[in-house]
Amino acid sequence: MTTTIDQYAVMGHPIAHSQSPRIHTLFAAQTGQALEYRAILVEPGGFTAAARAFRAAGGKGLNVTVPFKQDAWVFADILSARAERAGAVNTLIFEPGGVRGDNTDGPGLVRDLTVNHGGSLAGQRILLLGAGGAARGVLQPLLAERPAHLVIANRTAEKALGLAVRFSDLGRVAACGFAELAGRQFDLIINATAAGLEDTVPPLPEGVLADGGWCYDLMYGREPTAFVLWGQEQGAARSLDGLGMLVEQAAEAFHLWRSVWPETGPVIAALRDLSYAKSGSKITGFAPTGDS
Ligand code: ATR
Numbered sequence: 001m002t003t004t005i006d007q008y009a010v011m012g013h014p015i016a017h018s019q020s021p022r023i024h025t026l027f028a029a030q031t032g033q034a035l036e037y038r039a040i041l042v043e044p045g046g047f048t049a050a051a052r053a054f055r056a057a058g059g060k061g062l063n064v065t066v067p068f069k070q071d072a073w074v075f076a077d078i079l080s081a082r083a084e085r086a087g088a089v090n091t092l093i094f095e096p097g098g099v100r101g102d103n104t105d106g107p108g109l110v111r112d113l114t115v116n117h118g119g120s121l122a123g124q125r126i127l128l129l130g131a132g133g134a135a136r137g138v139l140q141p142l143l144a145e146r147p148a149h150l151v152i153a154n155r156t157a158e159k160a161l162g163l164a165v166r167f168s169d170l171g172r173v174a175a176c177g178f179a180e181l182a183g184r185q186f187d188l189i190i191n192a193t194a195a196g197l198e199d200t201v202p203p204l205p206e207g208v209l210a211d212g213g214w215c216y217d218l219m220y221g222r223e224p225t226a227f228v229l230w231g232q233e234q235g236a237a238r239s240l241d242g243l244g245m246l247v248e249q250a251a252e253a254f255h256l257w258r259s260v261w262p263e264t265g266p267v268i269a270a271l272r273d274l275s276y277a278k279s280g281s282k283i284t285g286f287a288p289t290g291d292s
Pocket residue numbers: 129130131132133134135154155156159192193194195198200201202286289
C-alpha cells in the first residue's frame with residue numbers, strides 16, 4: 001500500500017521568487033506534519049482550471065498570490081467574512097463538501113504588530129496609505145482591533161473614499177488625499193502603496209507621525225525599504241517592514257489547513273538571515289500581494 005503525502009501549493013504569476021514553499025516546509029518540519037508544498041506557475045486566465053486540476057489530483061489546499069486573488073475569491077464556494085470584505089482570497093481549503101476561501105493577509109499584519117512586536121491597536125489613530133488590493137485586504141482585521149479612527153490616504157483620493165465607504169460600518173473610517181494630512185497626527189502609519197517599487201515614499205507632511213508612533217511597510221526587502229527609512233527619519237519608535245506579516249499570513253494559512261499553530265519566530269529569523277546574508281539569495285517583495 002502506498003502512502004500519499006498531503007499536497008499544498010502556491011499559485012501565482014510570476015512565482016519562482018515565492019518564499020511560501022520555504023516557509024511552509026519549515027512549518028511542517030517544526031510541527032511534524034507530513035505534507036508537501038510547492039510553487040506552481042499559472043498562466044494568466046488559467047487559475048480556475050489549474051486549481052480544479054490540483055484539487056482533482058488530491059490537493060488539500062492552495063495559497064494564491066498575484067494576480068489570482070480575485071479569481072480565487074470567485075472560485076471559493078464558501079468565504080470567510082474577512083475574505084468576503086477584502087474581495088480577495090489568498091488561502092483555499094479543499095474540503096469534501098466544497099472549497100473554503102479565506103484571506104490571511106490582514107490577520108498576518110495584526111499578529112505581527114501585536115504579538116511579535118507587542119503593539120496595541122485599540123484606541124490608536126491609524127493612517128493607512130494606499131487604496132489598492134493590499135489596503136483593502138488589511139482593513140477589516142485592522143478595524144476589528146478597535147482603533148480610535150482610521151484614515152485612508154491615497155494619491156487618488158476618490159479611491160480612498162470608495163474604500164472608506166465600503167468599510168464604514170466596521171468602525172470610524174475616513175479618507176483623503178496626501179495633502180489633506182497636513183496638521184494631523186497618527187500613532188501608526190501603514191504603507192500599503194506600491195510607491196516602494198519605485199523606491200519612493202508617498203508625499204507626507206512633516207509631523208504626521210505622533211511622538212512614539214510606529215511605521216509599518218507592507219513591503220520588505222534585503223535592505224530597509226524607503227518607507228522604513230522614512231519612519232526612522234521621523235523618529236518612529238518602531239519602523240518595521242512586512243517580512244513578519246509574510247510569515248504570519250502563512251502561519252494563519254497553515255493553521256487553517258492543519259489545525260496546528262507553527263512557531264513563527266524562528267522562521268522569520270531564518271528568512272531575515274537569508275535576506276541579509278551577503279551571499280544568500282535576495283528576497284524582496286510585497287507581503288500581501290507579492291508573497292515574495
Ligand atoms: P496592490 O494590489 O499592490 O495594492 P494596486 O491595487 O495597483 O496594487 O494599488 C497600488 C496602490 O499604490 C494604489 O493605492 C496607488 O495609488 P493610486 O490609486 O493613486 O494609483 C498606490 N501607488 C502606486 N504608486 C505610487 C506612488 N509612486 N506614490 C503613491 N502611491 C502610489
